[in-house]
Amino acid sequence: xxxxxPAKGFTRWLYTTNHKxxxxxxxxxxxxxxxxGGSMALVIRSELMTPGLxxxxxxxxxxxxxxxxxxxVFGAVMPAFVGLANWMIPLMIGAPDMALPRMNNWSFWILxxxxxILLSTLLMDGGAPAGGWTMYPPLVLQTGDAFPFLxxxxxxxxxxxxxxxxxxxxxxxxxRAPDMWLLKMPMFVWTWLITAYLLIAVMPVLAGAxxxxxxxxxxxxxxxxxxxxxxxxxxxxxxxxFGHPEVYIMILPAFGVVSEIIPTxxxxxxxxxxxxxxxxxxxxxxSFIVWxxxxxxxxxxxxxxxxxxxxxxxxxxxxxxxxxNWVATMWGGAMTFETPMLFSLAFVFxxxxxxxxxxxxxxxxxxxxxxDTYFVVAHFHYVLVPGxxxxxxxxxxxxxxxxxxxxxxxxxxxxxxxxSTIFVNLTFFPMHFLGLAGMPRRIPDYxxxxxxxxxxxxxxxxxxxxxxxxxxxxxxxxxKGAKATDRVWEAPRGLExxxxxxxxxxxxxTPPVKRVTQESFQ
Amino acid sequence: xxxxxxxxxxxxxxxxxxxxxxxxFAFGFVLLPPLYRVFCDIxxxxxxxxxxxxxxxxxxxLSRRIxxxxxATVNNYGPxxxxxxxxxxxxxxGQMYYATFNAINLSDEARTGQAVPSIAPVVASxxxxxxxxxxxxxxxxxxxxxxxxxxxxxxxxxxxEYVDTITLSYTYFESNYVTRR
Numbered sequence: 001x002x003x004x005x006p007a008k009g010f011t012r013w014l015y016t017t018n019h020k021x022x023x024x025x026x027x028x029x030x031x032x033x034x035x036x037g038g039s040m041a042l043v044i045r046s047e048l049m050t051p052g053l054x055x056x057x058x059x060x061x062x063x064x065x066x067x068x069x070x071x072x073v074f075g076a077v078m079p080a081f082v083g084l085a086n087w088m089i090p091l092m093i094g095a096p097d098m099a100l101p102r103m104n105n106w107s108f109w110i111l112x113x114x115x116x117i118l119l120s121t122l123l124m125d126g127g128a129p130a131g132g133w134t135m136y137p138p139l140v141l142q143t144g145d146a147f148p149f150l151x152x153x154x155x156x157x158x159x160x161x162x163x164x165x166x167x168x169x170x171x172x173x174x175x176r177a178p179d180m181w182l183l184k185m186p187m188f189v190w191t192w193l194i195t196a197y198l199l200i201a202v203m204p205v206l207a208g209a210x211x212x213x214x215x216x217x218x219x220x221x222x223x224x225x226x227x228x229x230x231x232x233x234x235x236x237x238x239x240x241x242f243g244h245p246e247v248y249i250m251i252l253p254a255f256g257v258v259s260e261i262i263p264t265x266x267x268x269x270x271x272x273x274x275x276x277x278x279x280x281x282x283x284x285x286x287s288f289i290v291w292x293x294x295x296x297x298x299x300x301x302x303x304x305x306x307x308x309x310x311x312x313x314x315x316x317x318x319x320x321x322x323x324x325n326w327v328a329t330m331w332g333g334a335m336t337f338e339t340p341m342l343f344s345l346a347f348v349f350x351x352x353x354x355x356x357x358x359x360x361x362x363x364x365x366x367x368x369x370x371x372d373t374y375f376v377v378a379h380f381h382y383v384l385v386p387g388x389x390x391x392x393x394x395x396x397x398x399x400x401x402x403x404x405x406x407x408x409x410x411x412x413x414x415x416x417x418x419x420s421t422i423f424v425n426l427t428f429f430p431m432h433f434l435g436l437a438g439m440p441r442r443i444p445d446y447x448x449x450x451x452x453x454x455x456x457x458x459x460x461x462x463x464x465x466x467x468x469x470x471x472x473x474x475x476x477x478x479x480k481g482a483k484a485t486d487r488v489w490e491a492p493r494g495l496e497x498x499x500x501x502x503x504x505x506x507x508x509x510t511p512p513v514k515r516v517t518q519e520s521f522q
Numbered sequence: 523x524x525x526x527x528x529x530x531x532x533x534x535x536x537x538x539x540x541x542x543x544x545x546x547f548a549f550g551f552v553l554l555p556p557l558y559r560v561f562c563d564i565x566x567x568x569x570x571x572x573x574x575x576x577x578x579x580x581x582x583x584l585s586r587r588i589x590x591x592x593x594a595t596v597n598n599y600g601p602x603x604x605x606x607x608x609x610x611x612x613x614x615x616g617q618m619y620y621a622t623f624n625a626i627n628l629s630d631e632a633r634t635g636q637a638v639p640s641i642a643p644v645v646a647s648x649x650x651x652x653x654x655x656x657x658x659x660x661x662x663x664x665x666x667x668x669x670x671x672x673x674x675x676x677x678x679x680x681x682x683e684y685v686d687t688i689t690l691s692y693t694y695f696e697s698n699y700v701t702r703r
Contacts (some may be wrong), residue, residue, distance in 0.1 A: 100534045166539040172533050204543050208550025223555055226638050227597065227695040231568050234558050238550060299569060299644050 071165025191256030254391025266333030354382030375435025426460030
């Protein structure tokens with residue numbers, strides 16, 4: 001096994017079981033999906049630039065909103081975090097590889113197939129799915145030829161996520177360095193452990209829900225058909241039982257990322273490491289008992305509305321613990337503002353805005369007004385774009401020198417940060433006002449009173465889209481950067497900084513002993 | 523490093539986690555739909571109300587007036603005309619009332635239709651007691667036939683005080699949809 005390098009040619013990538021290769025493929029795949037989903041967002045924003053219908057048919061507009069969401073959720077954000085987990089978890093826990101390398105290869109290579117199928121529906125009779133990514137019946141049952149392909153691709157994405165999650169849990173629980181007990185694990189490893197449990201708990205539930213859609217359409221069942229004694233509202237309950245934990249699946253790993261980065265650039269250990277662990281666990285638990293806040297308007301008894309409202313607001317408590325811990329980590333620290341730190345700081349600030357609008361949406365009487373308006377769109381884009389996506393950018397800039405052995409172009413990185421931050425706010429902040437004024441989501445045309453804010457949002461979206469090309473430039477030119485040292489930053493903590501930069505193909509063939517304590521986060 | 527098979531501890535943990543995933547699928551696909559049905563039957567959450575005739579003694583509460591609104595919809599724009607005879611009525615709890623819906627088969631062929639009810643707010647659904655309802659059975663129509671469909675109901679005096687309006691909505695389906703259950 002000694003000095004066994006990567007195989008040559010394309011089959012290296014096809015057959016690889018190396019966690020670094022698979023992590024890289026995940027990251028490149030998700031970046032590709034990020035650009036495809038982003039182009040769809042630009043179709044949406046171009047159409048909404050001015051009132052009236054200008055570029056696309058309403059049917060195609062609906063296909064774009066649906067596909068944008070499916071691709072960004074399942075194709076960009078989730079695989080990107082799995083890619084980070086693949087790259088970093090073995091390095092952070094001192095393991096030679098993931099626990100189940102062959103399954104790791106499978107869980108990646110299912111994804112291009114799943115998204116190939118999903119994207120091919122754009123060319124089918126009746127077009128791509130257009131009933132919203134939430135796939136509510138009976139509307140989704142009116143999808144054309146694309147319907148079974150939609151269901152099958154969701155099944156494949158689910159299988160991929162579940163296999164990835166199983167792999168991550170087994171790696172974390174069984175393959176840690178000898179003196180790394182659970183509460184000594186870095187926060188990124190902790191948040192991924194919790195996320196992986198969430199994935200195993202809810203992805204099969206989504207698979208069950210879409211399977212019921214499939215049998216309703218083709219095999220004569222009536223799970224969701226009122227005529228046959230079923231109830232379409234039941235789909236919403238099952239979907240959001242998956243859907244709410246899903247939003248934490250997309251944000252918890254980002255919490256982990258910024259919990260790694262802020263201590264490095266504040267030059268202080270993470271404040272309240274253990275309370276961060278308990279807070280993340282609380283958030284994960286609460287995510288299972290708040291699903292109906294997505295459907296306050298379907299008609300629910302008052303007691304149900306009250307329960308889901310208060311349970312939802314309760315989530316603000318552990319989330320607040322995390323936010324305050326990050327602030328306390330920075331407090332009195334010797335901070336510097338390299339690109340990963342900038343993205344992390346913007347994450348803390350802008351994610352909190354998304355959190356606040358989430359608390360507003362939790363208030364039942366207010367939600368009945370806000371439901372299905374652009375206020376909701378503003379809310380979830382604030383938690384997903386400057387939340388999850390900024391967390392991903394921060395992670396990429398932070399670990400890029402470790403992956404490639406070269407420092408990225410800091411000027412370009414900072415430009416990418418400032419352009420992204422300005423344009424993301426220009427895009428999504430006006431949507432709060434649009435929503436409060438009553439503009440409904442998923443509609444290609446709107447009343448002229450909404451014109452100015454929509455134009456601002458569209459300009460912001462185009463600017464944000466173009467800004468991401470700077471990131472591609474940074475990636476393409478990283479090899480020209482200065483050689484990175486093994487520790488890369490001034491005082492980072494964690495086992496990943498004890499291996500050379502770039503990280504060799506095989507690391508930790510023998511478990512690191514007595515090094516964990518020195519690298520401890522506490 | 524032993525290449526091929528992972529250590530036993532990894533295999534058993536993997537097995538347990540796969541079992542968890544399968545169990546969660548079974549929970550969603552097999553267990554939830556019947557549980558949801560039972561939950562709705564007990565709480566009236568689905569807003570269906572009773573689906574067979576029930577016997578209730580009259581005990582009019584003349585001090586309270588409830589507005590009943592009727593809504594009629596035809597599923598999938600089928601060849602039916604379907605509407606309530608009156609759009610709303612004001613009732614006293616505990617007293618029996620009659621209402622009718624008019625249905626016309628707009629096509630030349632014989633068809634069978636059936637109405638599926640929904641009551642809002644859901645908290646009222648257990649208190650809207652249908653003594654007799656055309657929605658309990660299907661109706662056979664000859665071509666172009668028109669028919670008045672009867673409904674007989676009592677609003678229970680136990681209706682929570684904050685409810686002052688009940689909406690009763692019927693969607694009229696081709697009965698081949700309905701018999702799929």
